Amino acid sequence: MPIDMSVPTTLNADETKLISIMRGFLDGGSETAPHLKDDPLLEIVEAPLTRFISYIWQSDPYVVKLNKSEDHSVTLFELQLLYAISEARMSNDNTVAELLAWWLPRNLMESGKSVLAMIADLLSDYGMECQSSARLRMHILTTLRKGVQSNRMFVLDLPISDTQSSTIQNTKNH
Secondary structure, eight states: OOTTOOOOOOOOHHHHHHHHHHHHHHHTSGGGOGGGTTOHHHHHHHHHHHHHHHHHHHHOTTTOOOOOTTOOSOOHHHHHHHHHHHHHHTTOHHHHHHHHHHHOOHHHHHHHHHHHHHHHHHHHHHTOOOOOHHHHHHHHHHHHHHHHHHTEEEEESSOOOSSSOOOEEEEEOO
16 A cells, blocks of 8 residues: 555444444443434344454453544454454455454354354344445554554664664564
């Protein structure tokens, strides 16, 4: 991706609703999203989406990085989950399998795939427009690139001099 390429990083209304529902996993469920209280989408996908996230949480709770409900920024995990849902809705089984392999151990793969397919079907039945996987993928790549650039720290392992060469190690700043 060219560095100067503009990538739309605004989520549409349905994606924003899904993010709010995801965030309910850590925030205590639907009572923390009062703006969705009467939204039928919440009733339809909250339980299976919570179940899917709980599978990932069981495997590695540090992977499940969700912002608080009132936060306007989006985490990489939230974008990846939107992407996984979009790919499931388009029946891109290979991509879904690759994503699940990153998140879930083998003993939860089939359960995760089944619940993700259920979410995809429920969203289609609800009439939600399918999100653009290409746009979400570019949003993820842009987020990764920005995160890597802002989390870099360069460490010189030897003092720099005219007669001595030095190596620069690129390490993540934690």
